[in-house]
Amino acid sequence: xxxxxxxxxxxxxxxxxxxxxxxxxxxxxxxxxxxxxxxxxxxxxxxxxxxxxxxxxxxxxxxxxxxxxxxxxxxxxxxxxxxxxxxxxxxxxxxxxxxxxxxxxxxxxxxxxxxxxxxxxxxxxxxxxxxxxxxxxxxxxxxxxxxxxxxxxxxxxxxxxxxxxxxxxxxxxxxxxxxxxxxxxxxxxxxxxxxxxxxxxxxxxxxxxxxxxxxxxxxxxxxxxxxxxxxxxxxxxxxxxxxxxxxxxxxxxxxxxxxxxxxxxxxxxxxxxxxxxxxxxxxxxxxxxxxxxxxxxxxxxxxxxxxxxxxxxxxxxxxxxxxxxxxxxxxxxxxxxxxxxxxxxxxxxxxxxxxxxxxxxxxxxxxxxxxxxxx
Amino acid sequence: xxxxxxxxxxxxxxxxxxxxxxxxxxxxxxxxxxxxxxxxxxxxxxxxxxxxxxxxxxxxxxxxxxxxxxxxxxxxxxxxxxxxxxxxxxxxxxxxxxxxxxxxxxxxxxxxxxxxxxxxxxxxxxxxxxxxxxxxxxxxxxxxxxxxxxxxxxxxxxxxxxxxxxxxxxxxxxxxxxxxxxxxxxxxxxxxxxxxxxxxxxxxxxxxxxxxxxxxxxxxxxxxxxxxxxxxxxxxxxxxxxxxxxxxxxxxxxxxxxxxxxxxxxxx
Numbered sequence: 001x002x003x004x005x006x007x008x009x010x011x012x013x014x015x016x017x018x019x020x021x022x023x024x025x026x027x028x029x030x031x032x033x034x035x036x037x038x039x040x041x042x043x044x045x046x047x048x049x050x051x052x053x054x055x056x057x058x059x060x061x062x063x064x065x066x067x068x069x070x071x072x073x074x075x076x077x078x079x080x081x082x083x084x085x086x087x088x089x090x091x092x093x094x095x096x097x098x099x100x101x102x103x104x105x106x107x108x109x110x111x112x113x114x115x116x117x118x119x120x121x122x123x124x125x126x127x128x129x130x131x132x133x134x135x136x137x138x139x140x141x142x143x144x145x146x147x148x149x150x151x152x153x154x155x156x157x158x159x160x161x162x163x164x165x166x167x168x169x170x171x172x173x174x175x176x177x178x179x180x181x182x183x184x185x186x187x188x189x190x191x192x193x194x195x196x197x198x199x200x201x202x203x204x205x206x207x208x209x210x211x212x213x214x215x216x217x218x219x220x221x222x223x224x225x226x227x228x229x230x231x232x233x234x235x236x237x238x239x240x241x242x243x244x245x246x247x248x249x250x251x252x253x254x255x256x257x258x259x260x261x262x263x264x265x266x267x268x269x270x271x272x273x274x275x276x277x278x279x280x281x282x283x284x285x286x287x288x289x290x291x292x293x294x295x296x297x298x299x300x301x302x303x304x305x306x307x308x309x310x311x312x313x314x315x316x317x318x319x320x321x322x323x324x325x326x327x328x329x330x331x332x333x334x335x336x337x338x339x340x341x342x343x344x345x346x347x348x349x350x351x352x353x354x355x356x357x358x359x360x361x362x363x364x365x366x367x368x369x370x371x372x373x374x375x
Numbered sequence: 376x377x378x379x380x381x382x383x384x385x386x387x388x389x390x391x392x393x394x395x396x397x398x399x400x401x402x403x404x405x406x407x408x409x410x411x412x413x414x415x416x417x418x419x420x421x422x423x424x425x426x427x428x429x430x431x432x433x434x435x436x437x438x439x440x441x442x443x444x445x446x447x448x449x450x451x452x453x454x455x456x457x458x459x460x461x462x463x464x465x466x467x468x469x470x471x472x473x474x475x476x477x478x479x480x481x482x483x484x485x486x487x488x489x490x491x492x493x494x495x496x497x498x499x500x501x502x503x504x505x506x507x508x509x510x511x512x513x514x515x516x517x518x519x520x521x522x523x524x525x526x527x528x529x530x531x532x533x534x535x536x537x538x539x540x541x542x543x544x545x546x547x548x549x550x551x552x553x554x555x556x557x558x559x560x561x562x563x564x565x566x567x568x569x570x571x572x573x574x575x576x577x578x579x580x581x582x583x584x585x586x587x588x589x590x591x592x593x594x595x596x597x598x599x600x601x602x603x604x605x606x607x608x609x610x611x612x613x614x615x616x617x618x619x620x621x622x623x624x625x626x627x628x629x630x631x632x633x634x635x636x637x638x639x640x641x642x643x
Binding site for chain 2: 026101
């Protein structure tokens with residue numbers, strides 16, 4: 001292979017002759033254009049720049065970037081360039097590369113000042129809050145249309161969502177709540193045994209699971225599982241213009257997409273929660289039987305004695321509220337998602353975050369209210 | 376004066392095979408798509424894979440790109456020791472680097488700017504300084520008329536611009552073979568014509584071999600010098616060669632129908 005070679009010299013008539021030889025390939029390492037450019041800049045400016053490429057063995061994009069740097073400096077200085085000596089392919093590509101003038105709309109890379117950024121975030125937060133209220137309002141109107149018998153959605157979609165967020169969630173809900181029941185009983189057992197009050201493990205697990213823990217754990221599982229999948233589904237539909245297609249047909253996406261998901265989760269969450277209650281109690285029973293020598297019958301009797309129907313209904317009510325919140329968070333983030341792969345990812349993340357935060361906030365509010373009301 | 380370059384530049388008279396497809400059978404999950412494909416793409420050809428919708432054009436392209444393994448038969452590329460799937464994985468990967476692909480919608484990575492999209496293959500495969508890479512990606516974007524759009528994200532530009540940016544990325548590594556999947560889909564006639572001119576220009580200046588999947592007759596007659604016509608019903612190729620010659624010489628009504636948009640049958 002021939003060595004890459006670059007030579008330049010001024011002729012007596014003020015012409016700068018640039019001779020290129022060898023194999024001008026990137027992989028072989030190319031000379032910098034700086035030297036030639038400095039020669040061009042040297043006063044007096046050359047009258048003309050010409051090229052000699054008779055012994056050029058081969059070239060690729062490396063030669064083009066070299067020449068483009070040279071040409072743009074010559075254009076700035078007003079030095080004439082004679083491209084005749086260049087290989088035909090090179091001249092064509094150079095013509096192509098300079099055919100369309102650069103768009104001046106290149107963004108400045110200057111970072112924004114801190115105050116502007118803080119302001120931007122605050123305004124963004126406010127707009128987001130407004131959008132959330134608007135979405136909740138729209139969902140409420142859609143619910144009213146449903147009760148008036150005017151909402152349109154496919155029954156099969158509804159059943160599919162019902163199956164997905166209900167029956168298909170059972171294994172993970174079972175596993176988590178059984179283990180949480182076990183953990184709760186285990187922690188309680190260590191303390192209660194010191195007072196000989198082992199039997200009250202049943203009270204602890206029963207009341208704890210029914211009132212708070214089963215609904216919260218189920219809510220969090222459903223957020224990660226179903227809420228995220230709602231956001232990803234609707235976000236992808238938004239990216240594929242499927243939601244626009246519904247709108248142009250006059251079908252409100254709120255009725256067609258959000259309503260079935262909202263209803264399905266609001267219906268399934270209490271059922272999942274009831275199932276979680278039973279498994280939590282079963283977890284407690286295992287610990288009581290194996291560690292505390294409390295017989296299953298004793299344990300169940302004590303549980304029946306300790307928990308009341310209002311504990312159960314409070315938990316079920318909470319889980320229905322969580323279902324609505326998780327569905328709204330998932331659907332809202334999905335429908336409001338941008339139209340790219342990363343936007344759909346962000347929508348999914350923020351659906352899960354919104355879902356979990358709203359579950360915790362709602363639990364705090366409901367717990368305080370139920371305390372005040374003495375439920 | 377006759378330099379090595381000029382010799383190479385003018386050496387188009389004798390046709391050297393770039394891609395040789397022999398006895399290719401394609402199948403998806405047990406169902407046959409196409410069989411008995413035999414054709415050769417020569418160096419510096421603009422080779423068109425033609426056929427109606429659903430005839431298996433894109434599947435053939437995916438086979439040529441090494442994304443699918445043929446059910447039977449071989450695809451041999453110039454300069455390799457054996458058929459594509461008979462080679463060891465490292466050699467296959469080296470071969471893939473000689474390809475540039477323009478996917479239908481551009482398939483730009485949405486989380487990267489245009490310049491980053493073009494720079495990624497260079498960063499992965501070429502041992503270059505950051506400055507050189509940025510100069511090269513600007514050059515490639517300038518070649519497709521997107522000078523100044525380096526810092527834009529794909530979501531901020533139009534469909535035609537995405538396609539051109541996709542082409543800039545396909546050219547990043549100075550490929551030997553450029554593949555185009557439906558380049559004129561979704562473009563207005565003028566942009567489509569400009570893209571055709573660009574393809575011709577690139578073939579002549581980059582000395583690349585170009586394989587295009589399309590059913591746009593205007594494009595086919597404007598740029599092609601070789602082609603293969605796939606037929607979905609008989610599940611094989613029904614013609615190959617220069618489309619203009621096929622139109623003039625072929626006796627097969629299916630070929631004439633395709634190349635005249637059915638006017639052969641409509642007018643008897």
